[in-house]
Structure formats: C-alpha cells, structure tokens
Amino acid sequence: MILYDYYRSTASYRVRMALHLKGQPFQTVAVNLKEGEQQSASHLKVNPQGLVPALDIDGEVYTQSLAIIEYLDETCIGAPLMPKDEEGKAKVRAIAHMISSDLHPLNNLRVLNYLENNFQITAQQKQDWYSHWVHQTFQALEDLTPHNAEFLHGNHLTMADICLVAQMYNVERFNVNATPYKKLLNIYNKIKNAPEIRRAHPDRYKPKDL
Numbered sequence: 754m755i756l757y758d759y760y761r762s763t764a765s766y767r768v769r770m771a772l773h774l775k776g777q778p779f780q781t782v783a784v785n786l787k788e789g790e791q792q793s794a795s796h797l798k799v800n801p802q803g804l805v806p807a808l809d810i811d812g813e814v815y816t817q818s819l820a821i822i823e824y825l826d827e828t829c830i831g832a833p834l835m836p837k838d839e840e841g842k843a844k845v846r847a848i849a850h851m852i853s854s855d856l857h858p859l860n861n862l863r864v865l866n867y868l869e870n871n872f873q874i875t876a877q878q879k880q881d882w883y884s885h886w887v888h889q890t891f892q893a894l895e896d897l898t899p900h901n902a903e904f905l906h907g908n909h910l911t912m913a914d915i916c917l918v919a920q921m922y923n924v925e926r927f928n929v930n931a932t933p934y935k936k937l938l939n940i941y942n943k944i945k946n947a948p949e950i951r952r953a954h955p956d957r958y959k960p961k962d963l
C-alpha cells in the first residue's frame with residue numbers, strides 16, 4: 754500500500770492510525786501541502802481533488818479518509834474500527850462526520866489560504882475563525898459524550914476516536930484552549946499513548962528535509 758500523505762494533515766493522520774491499528778505495512782509518498790504539491794500534475798493524476806490522503810492499493814486509488822478507514826476495516830484483519838451493530842455504526846459515523854464533514858473543511862488549508870489571500874484577514878482573525886469552529890463542534894461532542902467514557906462510542910476504539918485524536922493534535926498545534934472539554938481530553942489523553950496511535954504520529958512522518 755502507498756499512502757499519499759502530509760505529516761500534519763489530520764485526514765492523512767486518520768488513515769495512518771487506521772493502517773497501524775490494522776497492522777498493515779505501507780509506504781508513504783510525502784505531498785508537501787505548504788509548497789502546493791497537492792496541485793502538481795503528478796498528484797492531480799492520483800487525486801483530482803488535489804487533497805491528501807490517497808491510498809494506492811495494488812494500483813487502485815482510494816480517497817476520502819473515512820471511506821478509506823471503513824474500507825480497511827472491512828477488508829483487513831486486526832482491531833475492529835467500527836461497531837458490529839448497525840445502530841453503533843450510525844452513531845460512530847455521525848461523530849466522525851461532525852469532525853470530518855462539519856469542522857475540518859472550515860479550517861482546511863485551502864479555506865484558510867482563501868480567507869488570507871482574498872479577504873486579507875489578519876493572523877488574529879484567522880486564529881478566531883479557527884477557534885470558533887473548533888469550539889462549536891467540540892462543545893456538541895462534549896455534550897454527547899457520557900461521563901467517564903473511555904471512547905467516544907462503545908467499549909473499543911473506533912473511527913470516531915481516530916477523528917478526535919487527529920483533530921486534537923491540530924487544536925494543540927493552533928493553540929486552541931481545549932480545557933473546557935474534559936470528557937474529550939480524558940479520552941484523547943488515554944488513546945494517544947496506545948502504541949499503534951503513537952506510531953502514526955505526525956512527528957514520525959515529517960520528511961527529513963522539512
């Protein structure tokens with residue numbers, strides 16, 4: 754498997770966690786988002802959306818992190834990343850989409866760049882924009898999460914937790930205060946130390962020349 758990846762991309766990080774949890778060996782091709790490599794002709798051939806991640810499995814390319822995670826879950830042995838029951842699956846997908854469909858796209862690099870380049874927003878306004886959308890989703894997630902929960906749903910790590918870990922990494926990177934979200938932090942702080950999760954950490958995928 755070849756993962757088209759950028760170390761700080763939260764969507765790529767989600768897929769790396771799934772691959773490590775499934776014990777799947779993979780190679781990475783670094784696509785430097787800061788240098789705009791996602792728009793290069795060679796990357797657009799891989800993913801015409803100009804985004805990472807993309808996962809090449811025997812010449813077939815899969816995109817969209819949640820679709821990839823569910824595909825890996827259904828086709829690979831290893832720790833299950835989704836509940837078995839349909840109700841549980843719907844709950845996990847709903848949480849994952851709160852992060853990946855509602856929060857993440859608003860704070861994606863291309864959106865932040867567009868705001869900076871076309872509306873000349875200041876660094877402070879960019880920070881406010883970023884934090885605003887994080888707080889809105891995190892408050893709802895915190896309200897949804899049961900007290901003393903070990904995972905966002907059920908009794909094992911799922912795609913929902915994978916989305917949380919990646920988003921929390923980004924929240925720390927952007928210095929957003931996550932302390933009000935005690936239940937989310939509790940889950941994150943436990944999960945982030947699991948060996949498979951540590952193996953997927955952005956620091957381990959930072960290209961040497963960066």
Ligand SMILES: N[C@@H](CCC(=O)N[C@@H](CS)C(=O)NCC(=O)O)C(=O)O
Nearest residue numbers: 762763764804805806817818862863
């Ligand atoms: N919904 C997509 C989102 C993919 C995405 O937005 N990736 C970001 C990095 S986290 C990207 O490639 N951004 C490039 C850009 O904004 O130009 C997924 O979950 O895979």
